[in-house]
Amino acid sequence: MKTRREILMTGALLSAASALPRKAFAVSPRAAPLAAPWRRFEVVTRLEIAAPAGRSQAWIPLAGFQASEWTRPENDTWITNGASATLVDDPRYGAKMLHVIWDDGTGSPSVEVTSRFSARDRATDLAAPNAQPISAAEKSLYLSETSYIPTTGAAKALSDKITAGADGEIAKVRAIYEWMVENTFRRAATRGCGEGDVAAMLKANDFGGKCADLNGLFVSLVRAAGIPARDIYGVRVAPSKLGYKSLGANTANITKSQHCRSEVYFSDLGWVAMDPADVRKVMLEETPEGLPLNDEKVIAARKMLFGAWEGNWLAYNTAHDLALPGSQGPAIGFLMYPQVETAAGRLDCLSPETVRYSITASEI
Structure with a gap:
């Protein structure tokens, strides 16, 4: 009722x-908002560093924002050839991300992250x-x-x-x-x-x-x-x-x-x-x-x-001036795209020549 x-x-x-x-x-x-059942989605983010240089890192935004009336993150899983992969919550805004580190010499550094969440209008x-x-x-x-x-x-x-x-x-x-x-x-x-x-x-x-x-x-x-x-x-x-x-x-x-x-x-x-x-x-x-x-x-x-x-949208976070954990670079204005850093510095997350990533979504 x-x-x-x-x-x-x-x-x-x-x-x-x-x-x-x-x-x-x-x-x-x-399909009326809040009267309809929750919709569940699966979002898969695949990332590859095209030109790794020395120790490399990536930060993938995850379904971390929660509001009980309209969005509920469920779980995140991942596959990577990185040396480590750590779930991180920003202490100020609660922004959730996966921090992946690849050792120097790793061939084709890559990670695939699967996030599930529920949403409604x-x-x-x-x-x-x-x-x-x-x-x-x-x-x-x-x-x-x-x-x-x-x-x-x-x-x-x-x-x-x-x-x-x-x-x-x-x-x-x-x-x-x-x-x-x-x-x-x-x-x-x-x-x-x-x-x-x-x-x-x-x-x-x-x-x-x-x-x-x-x-x-x-x-x-x-x-x-x-x-x-x-x-x-x-x-x-x-x-x-x-x-x-x-x-x-x-x-x-x-x-x-x-x-x-x-x-x-x-x-x-x-x-x-x-x-x-x-x-x-x-x-x-x-x-x-x-x-x-x-x-x-x-x-x-x-x-x-x-x-x-x-409710056809995944909410990541509300963070501003976000210092990426382990990064040698400056804080970012907001976290909505995967971020990548190598020994050469922070890479352009909108440049497919250096940061290759794809995101797919399906309703489940």
């Missing part, structure tokens, strides 16, 4: 999705208070600045300008969300998911990029307004059931399907799903010619992604 909260959350996502054109909306009652009825307190430490963590996510200076000035006259948490976040949709853009030429360097974006007054950039900017502006927010870094694992080609992984090969989403913490509601970057993705990629803001599918996505998202 569904609880009252499950019914409220189900209604929220179905209401948002009902604005989709009928021909594009194909969710059966059984989520949605929050913003008119139904359901307080879920978080600790002072967690609140402080997701209000703090990072090297890429400023909360003072230009970020604070822009946040104050956007939220001027807005009364209350939801109104302020709504103002920032709508500003993001109307004033940012998805830049197709951006490598990967972008660098997420919001400080540089603000300095250049350049509000284009991909999900790490745009949702990073959103998080920065919300934190600057005094409201906890965070990016969750992950990868899409299945097609969208809401009729959006651009909001899902449409093949079993998800090597280039990384995506970060955002959450905002409301004192009366707990953590709530947000994704303004995906609204801009719909506008740029849903059709070859692109879609305007007033297109039906854009309007529906814009409504839905303020408070809801589909």
Whole structure:
């Protein structure tokens, strides 16, 4: 039997999705968020170092983020010719990774990691208070600045300008969300998911990029307004059931399907799903010619992604400024791709000539 909260959350996502054109909306009652059974997925990451030099290391992000209502990591297994393979949890954010070390002289260093997890759609009825307190430490963590996510200076000035006259948490976040949709853009030429360097974006007054950039900017502006927010870094694992080609992984090969989403913490509601970057993705990629803001599918996505998202996605972690254990290189802005380091230094994780990896997903 569904609880009252499950019914409220189900209604929220179905209401948002009902604005989709009928021909594009194909969710059966059984697929209703939280009313449907959990979906289980298996994700396999295969990595090979093309040009090993001396002692080599790799760090593979794992299904480590857990939220009992919508995502549950299960287990990780691996096969490698490395000298050691260690599960590591980052002490600050809890980011989970596999750290593999290969000795000098290892031929064709490689590792294959299999992760299983369960997920389901989520949605929050913003008119139904359901307080879920978080600790002072967690609140402080997701209000703090990072090297890429400023909360003072230009970020604070822009946040104050956007939220001027807005009364209350939801109104302020709504103002920032709508500003993001109307004033940012998805830049197709951006490598990967972008660098997420919001400080540089603000300095250049350049509000284009991909999900790490745009949702990073959103998080920065919300934190600057005094409201906890965070990016969750992950990868899409299945097609969208809401009729959006651009909001899902449409093949079993998800090597280039990384995506970060955002959450905002409301004192009366707990953590709530947000994704303004995906609204801009719909506008740029849903059709070859692109879609305007007033297109039906854009309007529906814009409504839905303020408070809801589909469970076709694996959540890795929320980490920023992450020091990779055992690394001789600098901290990384976020962990969403496998990272590799040899005696020659940190390799470019987006360069297939040096770091060969593939990621596949299947529903089980």
